[in-house]
Amino acid sequence: MIKSLQAQHNILADARVQQGILMRGRSGEFNLVPFQQKLLESRLFPLAPLALEIMQVNVGKMCNQVCKHCHVDAGPDRKEIMTRTTMLQCLQALENNPGLQIVDLTGGAPELNPDFRWFVDEIKKLKRHVIVRCNLTIIVANKKYNDLPAFYKSHNIEVVSSLPFYTQDRTDRQRGSGVFRDSIKALQMLNETGYGIEGTGLILNLVYNPAGAFLPPSQDALTREYKMALKSTFNIFFNNLYAITNLPISRFLDYLLQSGNYEQYMEKLANAFNPAAAANVMCRNTISVGWDGFLYDCDFNQMLELKVDHSLNHISQFNDESLQKRNIVIGQHCFGCTAGAGSSCGGVVT
Amino acid sequence: MNNSYYNPADLKKFGNITDFQQAMGEKFFAWYGEVFKDGELTAREKSLIALAVSHAVQCPYCIDAYSSDAFEKGWSEGQMMEAVHVAASIRGGASLVHGVQMMNKVKEIAM
Numbered sequence: 001m002i003k004s005l006q007a008q009h010n011i012l013a014d015a016r017v018q019q020g021i022l023m024r025g026r027s028g029e030f031n032l033v034p035f036q037q038k039l040l041e042s043r044l045f046p047l048a049p050l051a052l053e054i055m056q057v058n059v060g061k062m063c064n065q066v067c068k069h070c071h072v073d074a075g076p077d078r079k080e081i082m083t084r085t086t087m088l089q090c091l092q093a094l095e096n097n098p099g100l101q102i103v104d105l106t107g108g109a110p111e112l113n114p115d116f117r118w119f120v121d122e123i124k125k126l127k128r129h130v131i132v133r134c135n136l137t138i139i140v141a142n143k144k145y146n147d148l149p150a151f152y153k154s155h156n157i158e159v160v161s162s163l164p165f166y167t168q169d170r171t172d173r174q175r176g177s178g179v180f181r182d183s184i185k186a187l188q189m190l191n192e193t194g195y196g197i198e199g200t201g202l203i204l205n206l207v208y209n210p211a212g213a214f215l216p217p218s219q220d221a222l223t224r225e226y227k228m229a230l231k232s233t234f235n236i237f238f239n240n241l242y243a244i245t246n247l248p249i250s251r252f253l254d255y256l257l258q259s260g261n262y263e264q265y266m267e268k269l270a271n272a273f274n275p276a277a278a279a280n281v282m283c284r285n286t287i288s289v290g291w292d293g294f295l296y297d298c299d300f301n302q303m304l305e306l307k308v309d310h311s312l313n314h315i316s317q318f319n320d321e322s323l324q325k326r327n328i329v330i331g332q333h334c335f336g337c338t339a340g341a342g343s344s345c346g347g348v349v350t
Numbered sequence: 351m352n353n354s355y356y357n358p359a360d361l362k363k364f365g366n367i368t369d370f371q372q373a374m375g376e377k378f379f380a381w382y383g384e385v386f387k388d389g390e391l392t393a394r395e396k397s398l399i400a401l402a403v404s405h406a407v408q409c410p411y412c413i414d415a416y417s418s419d420a421f422e423k424g425w426s427e428g429q430m431m432e433a434v435h436v437a438a439s440i441r442g443g444a445s446l447v448h449g450v451q452m453m454n455k456v457k458e459i460a461m
Contacts, residue, residue: 169426214422221394225424 002066002176004075005250012254013073015305022248022304022332025266026257032266035334042275046327047284049297052097052320054286056104056299056345057082057090059116061291063108064141067162067175069209071249071303074108081112086293086315087119093318094126100320104286104345106133106299111148124155131158133345136186137179149193158203159195160242160345163187166229170211187236196238205240207347213261215272215340216243219348242347245269247300247336269335277342280349283328289315297328299345304333361411394423401430402437 006013012021024030039045061078063070094100103123110116110132123130132152139148152159163183164174171180187204191197196204206226210216223241230236246252248266256262283297287308293315296302307313310326342349368375386396401420404412420430 165424167426170424210422212421214418217423218393221388221392222424225394 002068002075004066004077005073005254007075007077010254012250012257015303018249018253019304019306019331021253021257021262025263030263030266032270032332035270035330035332035338038270038273038335038338039278039330042278044275044278045330047281047330049324049326049328050284052099052285052287052323054102054104054282055090055094055100055289056106056286057289058106058291058299058302059087059108059110059113059119061108062112063135064112064138065109065135065176065179067251068255069174069211069246069252071247071252071300072108073250073303078108080291081114082291082293084115084118086289086291087115087122089293089315089318090119090289091122091126093315094123094128097318097320100128100287102129102131104131104133106345109135109138111138111145117151120151120155120157129158130155131160134159134161136161136163136183139186139189140182146189149190149195152190152195153193153202156202158205159190160205160207161187162207162209163226164207164209164211166226166233174209174211184234184236187230187238188234191235191237196236198237204238205242206238208241208243209246213256213259213265213268215245215268216343219243219341240347242345243341243343244345244347245336245339245343247333249300249303249333266332266335269339272339273335274338274340274342274350276350277340277348278338280342280344281334281337282344282346282349283337286345287323295323298337300333300336301329301331304331306331356410358414361414364411394425397423398425398429398433401425402433405434406437406441 004013011017036045039047058072060081061072061074062076062081063074063078064076066075094103105120107113111134113119120130134148138145140146161183162175163171165171168180171183172178190204193202194200195202208216208222208226216222219241222243226241227238230238248256248262253262256265283301286298288296288299288302290296290302295308295313295315295318296306297308306329308323308326309329310323312319312322337343365379368379386393397416397420400412401416404416417430
């Protein structure tokens with residue numbers, strides 16, 4: 001199996017190296033229009049937060065897959081896992097801040113955290129809507145995970161799952177050999193539990209990621225194609241499809257550099273800058289919590305180790321009112337969320 | 351002028367054709383944009399047709415643009431190559447079908 005950048009001792013495992021490349025390219029001479037300038041021209045700089053509604057929690061970087069585009073650099077060799085103590089701090093923050101109505105659990109494969117089910121139980125006791133970013137294959141990876149669909153159902157969890165394409169070739173190229181076959185099995189199990197089936201109220205959303213150095217096509221057109229292809233070939237149903245742009249971070253950045261696509265990809269993102277998408281970026285109403293409890297404006301900033309621009313930057317010190325006064329930390333990678341129709345953990349933003 | 355008739359960077363300057371004839375250029379781009387929208391055919395289907403036609407007319411700019419566009423819209427390498435074969439077979443067939451004219455002429459003049 002492919003190793004994470006960290007296990008390979010790749011220089012890109014160092015967030016500061018990534019930040020340097022994003023500023024000036026690998027040669028040090030790549031000059032892309034600064035993201036800050038584009039925000040200024042759109043009268044959006046400094047980027048201010050809106051009322052916080054979503055707490056996105058990265059419960060660990062361990063994953064059973066090693067996807068080529070992963071901005072987390074997740075994999076079986078990653079040992080960073082959120083502890084129950086940090087989870088308790090998240091729960092306290094939720095209790096103190098009723099505005100945070102949605103908890104979005106991500107990883108890695110969040111289900112690999114030994115306290116995952118306990119954490120979900122506790123969040124649901126606080127009557128919050130829970131989203132789990134499930135990679136699908138975890139459901140069939142081991143017998144002990146086969147009951148995950150039933151667990152999700154019993155807690156009325158919204159499941160969001162990556163399926164980069166409705167064909168084996170593209171999916172396996174991005175996510176690894178055999179992933180498509182296992183994902184289809186897992187989707188059928190979720191459908192059998194009622195997920196994605198009209199009238200059940202159990203939400204199953206899929207995520208499309210481009211399998212290469214290009215932007216996603218129209219989310220609406222993709223949704224129609226996915227629905228038709230998955231129904232006719234596998235009798236699979238789902239609710240919504242989110243088209244998400246790959247951000248030039250960690251393993252996708254490594255792919256861009258290795259394939260010689262970095263500069264043209266960044267230019268493509270910058271040329272497609274959309275002020276309407278910039279106004280709706282997810283970091284404005286989301287707070288991202290790292291596995292060790294530090295706070296970030298989004299999961300991408302988290303992987304670049306760009307903490308919130310605030311002295312109270314740990315979940316144990318969470319103060320919604322005070323955080324509202326911060327400016328959101330931006331960088332050249334932000335062009336990924338503002339290109340074309342925009343991109344967020346919930347798909348397009350325009 | 352460059353040393354080559356074709357420069358990949360010129361593809362990005364396509365829009366500049368309006369500099370020398372604005373009214374006609376703008377009408378062309380408006381029509382072009384309309385043609386490639388979802389209609390009776392989807393934008394995805396139109397992209398594959400455009401890829402095949404690009405090869406038939408052997409336009410390097412169009413091949414560059416529609417190889418990316420068709421792949422981005424989800425066509426596989428195999429499907430894209432089949433589309434190129436369709437274009438090539440029509441081009442080849444177009445030559446070969448004129449063989450009938452040749453045969454007619456030879457039959458006309460031969461003893």
